[in-house]
Amino acid sequence: xxxxxxxxxxxxxxxxxxxxxxxxxxxxxxxxxxxxxxxxxxxxxxxxxxxxxxxxxxxxxxxxxxxxxxxxxxxxxxxxxxxxxxxxxxxxxxxxxxxxxxxxxxxxxxxxxxxxxxxxxxxxxxxxxxxxxxxxxxxxxxxxxxxxxxxxxxxxxxxxxxxxxxxxxxxxxxxxxxxxxxxxxxxxxxxxxxxxxxxxxxxxxxxxxxxxxxxxxxxxxxxxxxxxxxxxxxxxxxxxxxxxxxxxxxxxxxxxxxxxxxxxxxxxxxxxxxxxxxxxxxxxxxxxxxxxxxxxxxxxxxxxxxxxxxxxxxxxxxxxxxxxxxxxxxxxxxxxxxxxxxxxxxxxxxxxxxxxxxxxxxxxxxxxxxxxxxxxxxxxxxxxxxxxxx
Numbered sequence: 541x542x543x544x545x546x547x548x549x550x551x552x553x554x555x556x557x558x559x560x561x562x563x564x565x566x567x568x569x570x571x572x573x574x575x576x577x578x579x580x581x582x583x584x585x586x587x588x589x590x591x592x593x594x595x596x597x598x599x600x601x602x603x604x605x606x607x608x609x610x611x612x613x614x615x616x617x618x619x620x621x622x623x624x625x626x627x628x629x630x631x632x633x634x635x636x637x638x639x640x641x642x643x644x645x646x647x648x649x650x651x652x653x654x655x656x657x658x659x660x661x662x663x664x665x666x667x668x669x670x671x672x673x674x675x676x677x678x679x680x681x682x683x684x685x686x687x688x689x690x691x692x693x694x695x696x697x698x699x700x701x702x703x704x705x706x707x708x709x710x711x712x713x714x715x716x717x718x719x720x721x722x723x724x725x726x727x728x729x730x731x732x733x734x735x736x737x738x739x740x741x742x743x744x745x746x747x748x749x750x751x752x753x754x755x756x757x758x759x760x761x762x763x764x765x766x767x768x769x770x771x772x773x774x775x776x777x778x779x780x781x782x783x784x785x786x787x788x789x790x791x792x793x794x795x796x797x798x799x800x801x802x803x804x805x806x807x808x809x810x811x812x813x814x815x816x817x818x819x820x821x822x823x824x825x826x827x828x829x830x831x832x833x834x835x836x837x838x839x840x841x842x843x844x845x846x847x848x849x850x851x852x853x854x855x856x857x858x859x860x861x862x863x864x865x866x867x868x869x870x871x872x873x874x875x876x877x878x879x880x881x882x883x884x885x886x887x888x889x890x891x892x893x894x895x896x897x898x899x900x901x902x903x904x905x906x907x908x909x910x911x912x913x914x915x916x917x918x919x920x921x922x923x924x925x926x927x928x929x930x
Contacts (some may be wrong), residue, residue: 569798
């Protein structure tokens with residue numbers, strides 16, 4: 541399915557013009573900076589009210605640590621906070637950074653980087669993300685493999701919520717009197733350590749009312765990703781899908797694929813202006829800013845902004861030429877086909893190796909460096925490709 545989905549979109553190449561003033565919840569991401577040198581970075585804390593970024597390094601079987609990073613991408617101190625096991629999600633309340641660390645919640649003094657308190661979670665398997673209600677100081681912590689959400693209230697850690705609807709609670713976010721929870725995926729007779737997450741296993745975002753604990757699903761998010769982090773950014777809920785490398789936006793009854801990045805994109809965060817994404821397997825932190833998609837609606841626009849350029853991903857690349865030819869290579873297979881323009885859509889017929897991909901008319905959106913294809917005239921599956929060299 542992955543090959544066919546990728547190939548259906550393999551066709552174009554586009555270099556549109558990004559618009560600086562980004563409105564609405566459907567937008568693209570443009571890289572501001574990228575810094576490497578971390579040790580399995582799982583999470584990043586950021587806030588408009590705090591000058592530093594704090595990156596949690598799991599560090600494999602070795603002791604983990606927290607890095608302090610400037611907002612322009614300079615590592616100020618790689619091992620800023622030590623004495624940890626495998627730190628993951630974090631949040632700040634007053635002058636304390638609260639960090640999930642295996643079966644402990646750690647409190648770290650922001651002035652010194654020293655651990656000021658530890659709260660054991662004996663009923664947890666492995667704590668993961670942290671979100672704090674700034675109005676009360678209540679700290680909510682997810683336990684992905686344990687299927688629980690804990691609360692630190694009045695200095696005591698206890699189980700706050702558990703439901704079979706959320707077997708793997710991952711990212712958490714306090715928003716408007718609710719706790720938004722990113723369920724990583726569905727049990728479906730398997731645990732977390734599975735070789736492949738199939739679409740039927742994908743997760744959903746939920747809201748839990750902080751006062752009543754009433755649970756409701758965020759329907760546009762249903763089975764759209766294998767969710768890790770969740771944030772509010774640029775007027776929408778944004779979630780990262782760790783094993784697929786996707787970043788998605790949800791607003792009311794709509795969902796949008798805003799970027800396809802490297803696999804292992806973990807617990808994202810934002811300071812309101814920039815989206816920060818740690819990559820667990822690539823040992824890097826990337827800062828993104830929102831840019832507008834440029835919708836292509838005419839043949840002439842496509843010829844000016846898309847034709848005769850290569851676009852693709854790690855699986856390969858392709859080109860759609862000005863004279864209606866599609867060609868390229870994906871997964872070691874040759875892609876061939878033709879394209880035409882009908883109404884507001886790019887319409888193609890193509891073959892990958894011996895596989896007939898059939899025909900489809902596709903919505904095309906571009907930025908200066910990316911292309912998004914939305915199948916079935918903008919009503920179907922989406923893919924995002926990067927501009928490639930010939």
